[in-house]
Amino acid sequence: MEKIPILKMGKLLLVTIQVDLYDRLAEALEADLVQMINKTGAQGVLIDISAVSIIDSFMGRIIGNIATMSKILDAETVVVGMQPAVAITLIELGLPLTGVYSALNVEKGMSLLQGKINLKETGFIPEDDGDTE
């Protein structure tokens, strides 16, 4: 089975999805990523989806899962490079991906993650995302 590579870059894990996603591949990525975070102690995960032309409810859910699981393992997730047509479709589908940080491109995503990690290290604890229940 094909696999989506996960690269380690300092404190970050970098995932670039260059292939068409299907369910099992997305599930495998979820499992691999969580294991990698655990193994490397990474503090941030950057997922580049600029080459992904379709995200349906299943794959959207996996992205949301990855963000939530990483958070529990003390790592932040940023999704970068979503194509505009994909964003429009996700919203109409009814999947707003709340709780997933996003950035326009890899560079901006990196600095967003770096900023979050710096905040953590300087002892300042950022507030929760604001979703109070």
Place this chain on the structure above:
Amino acid sequence: MTVVREIDVIPFRNRIKETAAKMGMGLVNQTKLITAASELARNMLKYAKGGKVLIEVISKGRENGIRLVFKDEGPGIPDIALAMKDGYSTGKSLGLGLPGTRRLVSEFNIETEIGKGTTVTIIKWKNG
């Protein structure tokens, strides 16, 4: 086109993309159509062990579009109104598949018979 394995959805999505691109459908509508098709194909695989999909180019007046007919011989859906509700799922999904799909396409029709199967027809107009 037959969709019986999960991996079949990739050539299936590509085929729709080709058809849509050839008729000059815009990228947003293409993406909506392919996403809708992907949801329906998953449903077919999950609940009916796969099925057949007919892809056709149709026209109404001056408007062109693509019609997809998903036909399976699965167990059927006992309560369509419930299945079309946001957030309802008998599986472990988010329950966005059917209602989400309906929002993404121009026309949506579902027919089901318990024990015989389900047929879902969707149409996406080029400019719709």
